[in-house]
Structures are given as structure tokens and as C-alpha cells.
Amino acid sequence: MQFNLRNTDKGPPSDDSLAQLARDAETLEEERKTRLEGFLQRLEVLDTKVARRVLETFGDRAKAAYWLGKALRQFGDLSSYEMLAQGKRLEVLEALARIDNGFFA
Numbered sequence: 001m002q003f004n005l006r007n008t009d010k011g012p013p014s015d016d017s018l019a020q021l022a023r024d025a026e027t028l029e030e031e032r033k034t035r036l037e038g039f040l041q042r043l044e045v046l047d048t049k050v051a052r053r054v055l056e057t058f059g060d061r062a063k064a065a066y067w068l069g070k071a072l073r074q075f076g077d078l079s080s081y082e083m084l085a086q087g088k089r090l091e092v093l094e095a096l097a098r099i100d101n102g103f104f105a
Helices: 015-046 048-058 061-069 080-085 089-100
Strands: none
Touching: 015 048, 015 061, 015 080, 048 061, 048 089, 061 080, 080 089
């Protein structure tokens, strides 16, 4: 999908262009939610306990997915999801316990 956000005619945006931007924004949000749910479903297949725990820790599906996908120094610049894929479930659960107890480093 291609978006043109430049106003080349220098006039105010038309109602049609604003409506199109609104539709494009809705489409992007739907795609984001679909990808997020797919990612979390893959995690549940990989490890149900960790999936439940990460959702409890962060309280939000988007925040949980962000943490799972972010490369972390404590994991040697691997993501939590990559650690799980390598069978390092205990390390991920320990990291979640530290977060729950206020230790973020």
C-alpha cells in the first residue's frame, strides 16, 4: 500500500483525501493487530506458560509483543522470543520475574 502524504497543490486537503487517509489509517491498524495476534499465537505454540506470564507482566498485548521482539543486552542482543526458540525458557522467566520486582537492567 502506498501513501502520498504530501500536499502538492498547496491548498487545503479535500474531504476525499481526508477520508482516504482515515481509511488508510484503519487498514494499517487492522494489519498491525493481525500481525500482533499472529506473533502472540506463535509464542503460545512455543511456550504457553511464558505467553501467559508475559501478558500478566505487561498487561497489554502490544507491550508484551514489543518486549518479546526487542533485542536485549541481558540476552546478548537476542530477543526474548529468540531465547525461547533456543530453549532458554528459564532465562526468559527470570527476566520477567526481575521486571515484576522492579529490576529492569
